[in-house]
Amino acid sequence: MDNAFYTTLTRQSGLMHEMRVVANNIANVSTTGFRREGLIFAEHVAALGAGGPSLSMAHADARSINQSQxxxxxxxxxxxxxxxxxxxxxxxxxxxxxxxxxxxxxxxxxx
Structure with a gap:
């Protein structure tokens, strides 16, 4: 698969996940004790062969929860x-x- 296409596809998947988290934050803005969540993205790069091109992808690596008062x-x-x-x-x-x-x-x- 073309690296640019794969990178775009994984980024779109990450954005969709981020939109779900944002929608959940908005839906719970008035919920007592609710803490806003965020996403931490990471990029992974893998070599496709010795000396050949590499494949990169970004994905939501972890969720963060705002613990502020x-x-x-x-x-x-x-x-x-x-x-x-x-x-x-x-x-x-x-x-x-x-x-x-x-x-x-x-x-x-x-x-």
């Missing part, structure tokens, strides 16, 4: 909590313990 706002809820600075709440779910920064809690049937 978000704005705190009073909700008036008696079970609403916030974390100022670093840290997470540990919650129990049917799938096991999970970490979250969302502090909008509700009481279970057991209290």
């Amino acid at each position: 978000g704005p705190l706002s009073a909700t008036g809820g008696s079970l609403d909590f916030a974390i100022e600075g670093e840290g997470f709440f540990q919650i129990e779910t049917p799938q096991g313990n999970r970490l979250t920064r969302a502090g909008n809690f509700t009481a279970s049937a057991e209290g």
